[in-house]
Amino acid sequence: EKYFSIRMRASKYASSEQDEKHISGGEALCTYDKIKDTVNTLLDKALSHSRGDPDFMQIQFDVLNDPIKKINPLFVSNNSVNSDKTGRELALKFLVQSGVSEKAIAKGYQHLIDQSELRGAILIDYQSGERVDNSNERGIRVSRMDWLQSDFERWAAFYNLPTNPRLKEALVLATKVNDHPLAIAELCWSDDPGYITGYVASKRLGYQRITKMKSPGDEQGCRIFFIDGTKYTNSYIHYLQKQPILISW
Ligand code: PML
Known part of the structure; x- marks a missing residue:
C-alpha cells in the first residue's frame, strides 16, 4: 500500500x-x-x-x-524536578552519561544563544562542540516519521503515561534521531511558552523526561543533536530528512 x-x-x-x-x-x-x-x-x-x-x-x-522502517520507541523515564535550574543540571548529567563532553554541551548552549531565531535542530560534534550542519538559522528539520495513534494509546496505557500529543511527537522524533550509528544524544525543550517539560534522549539512557527545563513564558526552545560529526554528516542529515520511520509497539 x-x-x-x-x-x-x-x-x-x-x-x-x-x-x-x-x-x-x-x-x-x-x-x-x-x-x-x-x-x-x-x-x-x-x-x-x-x-x-x-x-x-x-x-x-x-x-x-522508500520503504518504511519500523522501530520500537525509546524507553521513557520520568524525572520530576522542582526548578528549571535543577532540570538543566540533570540534563547535563544525562548528556555526560551518554558520552557527550562538557565542552560540547557548553558550546551547544552558546550556539543556541547566538541563533535565537533558529527554526530546526542544530547538529553539534559530541567531543569538540563544533556545529557540523551548515543550515544556519533554518536548522535541520526531521521529517517522514509517525506513530499510529491507536498504537501510541495502547503503549501509553501500558506504561501509565499521558496520551499527550507532545510526548508522542517528541518521542517519535527522539527515537528516529537516536536510531543511527552517528547519534550520541539529543537535548530538547519546547518553544511553546506554556510547555516547560523537556528531555535528554540517547541509546544508552532512553528518553529521560525532565519536568522543568525553562521558565514559563519563555519562547526559546532547544533542539540539539550531539553526533559523531567528524565524517558522514551529510548521510546523517539525509537520514533525518528522508528515511521514513514508523514507530511500532
Ligand atoms: C514531553 O515529553 O512531554 C515532550 C517534551 C518536548 C516537547 C517538545 C515540543 O513539543 O516542542
Whole structure:
C-alpha cells in the first residue's frame, strides 16, 4: 500500500518578511484515504498554538518511494524536578552519561544563544562542540516519521503515561534521531511558552523526561543533536530528512 508524507509549517511575519517567527510545524505519514483527516489535524495544530496565530501556513504531501522502517520507541523515564535550574543540571548529567563532553554541551548552549531565531535542530560534534550542519538559522528539520495513534494509546496505557500529543511527537522524533550509528544524544525543550517539560534522549539512557527545563513564558526552545560529526554528516542529515520511520509497539 502507498504511504504519503504530510508536512506542515506555520509562521508569523514580523516587521520584515525575512524575519518570520516560527509558530508550529508537524509531520505525519498516512495512506491515501487518510490524507484529508491528517491534513485537518495538522491544520488544527497550527491554528491553536500558544506562540500566536500564523500569518503563513504551508501543508504539503508527497508519496513515499522508500520503504518504511519500523522501530520500537525509546524507553521513557520520568524525572520530576522542582526548578528549571535543577532540570538543566540533570540534563547535563544525562548528556555526560551518554558520552557527550562538557565542552560540547557548553558550546551547544552558546550556539543556541547566538541563533535565537533558529527554526530546526542544530547538529553539534559530541567531543569538540563544533556545529557540523551548515543550515544556519533554518536548522535541520526531521521529517517522514509517525506513530499510529491507536498504537501510541495502547503503549501509553501500558506504561501509565499521558496520551499527550507532545510526548508522542517528541518521542517519535527522539527515537528516529537516536536510531543511527552517528547519534550520541539529543537535548530538547519546547518553544511553546506554556510547555516547560523537556528531555535528554540517547541509546544508552532512553528518553529521560525532565519536568522543568525553562521558565514559563519563555519562547526559546532547544533542539540539539550531539553526533559523531567528524565524517558522514551529510548521510546523517539525509537520514533525518528522508528515511521514513514508523514507530511500532
Ligand atoms: C515540543 O513539543 O516542542 C517538545 C516537547 C518536548 C517534551 C515532550 C514531553 O515529553 O512531554
